[in-house]
Structure formats: C-alpha cells, structure tokens
Amino acid sequence: MQYRKLGNSGMYVSSIALGNWATHGETVDQDVATACVRKALDLGITTFDTADAYAGTKAETMLGEALKGVRREGIEVMTKAFFPTGTGKNDRGLSRKHVMESINGSLRRLQTDYVDVYQAHRYDYETPLEETMGAFADIVRAGKAHYIGVSEWTVAEIRAGAALAAELGIQFVSSQPQYNMLWRVIEPEVVPVCEELRITQVCWSPLAQGVLSGKYGASAVPAGSRFAADDGGLKTEHKFMQPEVLERVERLKPIAADLGVPLATLAVAWVLANPNVSAAIVGASRPEQLDDTVKAADLALGQETLDRIDGVLGDVVQRDPAKVESFLTRV
Incomplete structure (x- = not known):
C-alpha cells in the first residue's frame, strides 16, 4: 500500500480507500460489511469513506460497527452531508442547521468523537456559501472534524470555498469527484485549479461502477449485477452501459494481460497515475x-501504457468539464 498526503495537510491517506456507497445497508449485511472492512485493514487500507445519506444513514452505522475496536488514531474516516437524511425541509442541503445536525448524527452512527475529513457532498445553491463555510469552521474548531473537503464542485465553487476557508483559518484539503478512464471531466479545469490551491482528489467510481472490471459485455451480463435487466440483457440507460463503450473496455484486457494484472487493477492504477490524486x-x-x-497501489504505469489506453478508448472518453455533477444538482 502507498500512503499519500491529502491536499495541503500533513495527514496521509492510503492510496486505496474503502467506500461503502451502494454496499453497506443496501447489498450487504453487517457481517459481510465487517469482513470487508477487516480485509481492507489487513491489506493496508486505512482510509474509509462514507456519507450520511448512504442507505438512508445505515451505511455510517454499519461502518461504525465494522470499525469497532480498531485503533482510532490509525485510520482516517471521511463522511459527507448534503443529500436528504429525512423527510423535513431542513433534512438536506448545507444550511447551518442541517450541517450542525448532520455532523452530530454522523459521529453518533460512526461511534467516534471526530471525523478526519468532513465533506460537502454537493454544492448547495439555496444556501449562502458563507453560511456553509462558517458552520464547517465551527465544526473544525469544536474538534468534530480535522479538515474539510467537497464533492463534485465546479472550479468557481472550489475557488470561492477555498478563499473562505483561508479567511476562516481552516484547511480545505480535498475534492471528491467521479474519475476513471472513461470519465475525465475534472482534467481540463478542476485538476489544474486544485493543483494551484494545493487541494487533492479522492476519486469515486474508479471502476466506472464495475464496467472497468471487465465483467460486463454487450451480450454477457452477470446475473444479479446492478446493470442486468429482468430479461437477462443489459440496462443501457446508464452512460457507461453502451455497446460501443463495452466494446472498447473489452479491448483494454490485453493491455492488462501484458502487465500481468486483472483489468480492475489496471483501471485503479490509471486513476492513481494522476499526481493530483491522493486516493481512489x-x-x-x-x-x-x-x-x-x-x-493497483504498487502498479506504476508508464507513458506507453497510458498512450495505449487512450488509443483504445478514443472518443468514448467523456472530457467535457460541464459534466461536473454540481451542474446536474442545480437543475
């Protein structure tokens, strides 16, 4: 395992982090969740990412149970707030009311006194940024979080948030975007600005929700998988589940084979090859x-391999910076 500095902080994170979106509380029970967390620890993973809204708050509860008895100082726990955690009008967003209530709920479910990084899960267009950042600053000063981060913020939003964080004397250290071989929308704008501001990426979906594991094919869909239709065919409504994309992914397998690794390893190593990435x-x-x-933590990809990957994927790669998900949240 590699360990990399997170943003402008002195804290290290494991270059592979374990996240529990779409697993804990949704597809796996507590026993399996605990087994996965313990396996992660055995493999050198020390960084764990979750969010209050995952599985209707159950994901945080299950992670807290799975980490029970683990030396707290030896791990890094990241969680987020923004998406609904209840039915009330104030059970969402980044208002001071919701953020303050959310951090307390997260700490209770995670069975810890603090999180290492507290993140804005999206940008809140209905709340003044000054209100949100002021609440984040109070959370840091109260010792309930060490650092702050964001997820799927645009360049302008990151700049404004970083400026306020500096004024408030707190460390804005991370951005959590979707990033993988097929989805590179952060490269044109977000990454350069984050490099300038000394913010690093903690990337979600390095396997493009399983597509880059190579298990999906235009005519072969694993039974029970998330993209398997009732008739056994392929659900093609998702952006990655298109025949032309799957055909290009299939052509990545010889590249992985030449390196002696599974395609999933190659895909995660590709994300880690970006120097602005702290963790996948x-x-x-x-x-x-x-x-x-x-x-993937120990697989260094040379330029020739990176060029081969680009040549295979060609125009199925999405690079449009307007696809950063904050734009979608605003609609």
Whole structure:
C-alpha cells in the first residue's frame, strides 16, 4: 500500500480507500460489511469513506460497527452531508442547521468523537456559501472534524470555498469527484485549479461502477449485477452501459494481460497515475474483491501504457468539464 498526503495537510491517506456507497445497508449485511472492512485493514487500507445519506444513514452505522475496536488514531474516516437524511425541509442541503445536525448524527452512527475529513457532498445553491463555510469552521474548531473537503464542485465553487476557508483559518484539503478512464471531466479545469490551491482528489467510481472490471459485455451480463435487466440483457440507460463503450473496455484486457494484472487493477492504477490524486475509493461486496484493486497501489504505469489506453478508448472518453455533477444538482 502507498500512503499519500491529502491536499495541503500533513495527514496521509492510503492510496486505496474503502467506500461503502451502494454496499453497506443496501447489498450487504453487517457481517459481510465487517469482513470487508477487516480485509481492507489487513491489506493496508486505512482510509474509509462514507456519507450520511448512504442507505438512508445505515451505511455510517454499519461502518461504525465494522470499525469497532480498531485503533482510532490509525485510520482516517471521511463522511459527507448534503443529500436528504429525512423527510423535513431542513433534512438536506448545507444550511447551518442541517450541517450542525448532520455532523452530530454522523459521529453518533460512526461511534467516534471526530471525523478526519468532513465533506460537502454537493454544492448547495439555496444556501449562502458563507453560511456553509462558517458552520464547517465551527465544526473544525469544536474538534468534530480535522479538515474539510467537497464533492463534485465546479472550479468557481472550489475557488470561492477555498478563499473562505483561508479567511476562516481552516484547511480545505480535498475534492471528491467521479474519475476513471472513461470519465475525465475534472482534467481540463478542476485538476489544474486544485493543483494551484494545493487541494487533492479522492476519486469515486474508479471502476466506472464495475464496467472497468471487465465483467460486463454487450451480450454477457452477470446475473444479479446492478446493470442486468429482468430479461437477462443489459440496462443501457446508464452512460457507461453502451455497446460501443463495452466494446472498447473489452479491448483494454490485453493491455492488462501484458502487465500481468486483472483489468480492475489496471483501471485503479490509471486513476492513481494522476499526481493530483491522493486516493481512489473502491467498494466491495465480498472481501476477496479487494485483492485485485489493492494491487493497483504498487502498479506504476508508464507513458506507453497510458498512450495505449487512450488509443483504445478514443472518443468514448467523456472530457467535457460541464459534466461536473454540481451542474446536474442545480437543475
């Protein structure tokens, strides 16, 4: 395992982080969740990412149970607030009311006194940024979080947030975007600005929700998988589940084979090859799934390999910076 500095902080994170979106509380029970967390720890993963809204708050509860008894100083826990956690008008967003209530709920569910990084899960267009950042600053000063971060913010939003964080004397250290071989929308604008501001990326979906594991094909869909239709065919409404995309992904397998690794390892290593990336967040519904993804921490990709990947994927790669998800949240 590699360990990399997070943003402008002195804290290290494991280059592979375990996330529990779409697993804990949704597809796996507590016993399996605990087994996955313990496997992660055995493999050198020390960084764990979750959010209050995952599985209707159950994901945080399950992570807290799974980490029970683990030396708190030896791990880094990241969580987020923004999406609904209840039915009330104030059970969402980044108002001071919701942020303050959310951090307390997260700490209770995670069974900890603090999180290492507290993140704005999206940008809130209905709340003044000054209100949100002021609440974040109070959370840091109260010792309930060490650092702050954001997820899927645009360049302008990151700049404004970083300026306020500096004024308030707190450290804005991380951005959590979707980033993988197929989805590179942060490269034109977000990454350069984050490099300037000394903010690093903690990337979600490095496997493009399983597509870059190579398990999906235009005519072969694993039964019970998230993109399997009732008739056994492929659900094609998702942006990655298109025949032309799957055909290009299939052509990546010889590149992985030449390196002697599974495609999933190659995909995660590709994300880690970006010097602005501190960690890639992987999921697991079975402990053994982590064996392949963790190998990526020690796989350095040369320029020839990176060029081969680009040549294979060609125009199926999405690079449009307007696709950063904050734009979608605003609609």
